[in-house]
Amino acid sequence: MTVFDTGDEALDAQDSPRTSVRLADDRELIYFDDEPGHDRSAPDRRPLPPRRPRSELRLDPVMGEWVVMAAHRQDRTHLPAQSECPLCPSADGRHSEIPAADYHVATFENRFPSLGGPPAGGRCEVVCFTSDHDSSFSLLPDRRLETVARAWTDRTAELNRRPDTEYVFVFENRGVEIGTTLHHPHGQIYAYPFVPARTARALEMARGHRAEQGSCLFCSIVAAERAAERVVARSDRFVAFVPAAARWPYEVHIYPYRHVTGLPELEPDERFELMVLYRDVLRRFDRLFDAPAPYIAHFQQAPARTDPGLAHLSIRVFTPRRAEGKLKYLAASESGAGAFISDILPEDAARRLREAR
Ligand SMILES: [Zn+2]
Incomplete structure (x- = not known):
């Protein structure tokens, strides 16, 4: 061998x-x-x-x-x-x-x-x-x-x-x-x-936070959320929560506690732990309305060249389904003005997702 x-x-x-x-x-x-x-x-x-x-x-x-x-x-x-x-x-x-x-x-x-x-x-x-x-x-x-x-x-x-x-x-x-x-x-x-555009905007906010506070914006968010009522599920090294200003009816962000800018920086056992938590969140989405949830999931990671240190790995998943048989559409305020109107309080969404296990 x-x-x-x-x-x-x-x-x-x-x-x-x-x-x-x-x-x-x-x-x-x-x-x-x-x-x-x-x-x-x-x-x-x-x-x-x-x-x-x-x-x-x-x-x-x-x-x-x-x-x-x-x-x-x-x-x-x-x-x-x-x-x-x-x-x-x-x-x-x-x-x-x-x-x-x-x-x-x-x-x-x-x-x-x-x-x-x-x-x-x-x-x-x-x-x-x-x-x-x-x-x-x-x-x-x-x-x-x-x-x-x-x-x-x-x-x-x-x-x-x-x-x-x-x-x-x-x-x-x-x-x-x-x-x-x-x-x-x-x-x-x-x-x-x-x-x-959205990633560029987030990095701009992270740059401002670092200049003012001297720390990673996302690490600060994770530290604030890990004990808050918006937590949906957690593991030893990752937490899944509904963001305080969620745009979608049911939206969950999954972050590592430690500052990691992308998947290649995770150890294989960390990667696996993240996947198990991600699968757990998806199962909760399916249980919300007792039917396979339509969803969009994506990773945020560091850009190839620009400001790699400002990024912080996350998986973000949301469903546009706000109730049985009802979808959230991007109408004039969202599409034309860029201002999301949410029908569900993030704290209520988190509670429902916690119970959907
Ligand atoms: Zn096939």
Whole structure:
């Protein structure tokens, strides 16, 4: 047996395989397996045309924010039947985006990306959490949580190293209510060629806080919230709470107590602890209305180059469902004025989520 003396990463990689292959149109696909011993070498046999993403970045001169034009996405796959699902493994002569007959976690470049191509740059990846079409993140077993976290960490670190990446955004949209076009359990990763507006604004606030108080804004928030009535759940090293000024009916932020700027800084056992708490929060969302909650979840992490020390890792998840059969819409005040009106007190939302266990 080979003994690695180069630290945890090498041991981790040895125990848990990672296989990079190329799809028929030269996109990269990476398999992350729960354990060694799986053959992921099946070739992609589809006659795919060459891919030419042509996204264009335009700067809104009024708001000073980037808008991405991705007109080539209009023809993307929309709510296909399960027999046509592009995220299920390839089997019985049917060829999906994933050539292997089975997989644990697979991440690949999106065939219909929002970003990418000259001159805009950037990259969009899809992350499939399981080969089981009818599962969801909240149903994943412990071993799979570790593998998904390892995939997210690997992608964050590698995409941050690309010269055209300014910000890596890991996220999941679930539910037709919020516009998901594929049912198969999956998330996405955008490597933006710019720091997106909300993140830039948060970093600006963090810079101000550091100048005035000499400390991390997010560490201060976590210290104030860890004993407050808005806590939903906690573990040894992480806390999940409803923010004091939550915008959405049910919104939870999960933070590490220690100052960590992104997934690559977490130890593998910390990563796992974070995933278990995240899964716990998602299960509570589903129990709120005794039905799978539509939700949006995303990671906030440090930008690739700008002010890396100002950021503080968090997972933020919210559902737009405010009551059974009722959704919160972004109407004039939210969309036009940028002022959110919330129908539910964060303290009440936290209490309901605490009870939904
Ligand atoms: Zn599927």
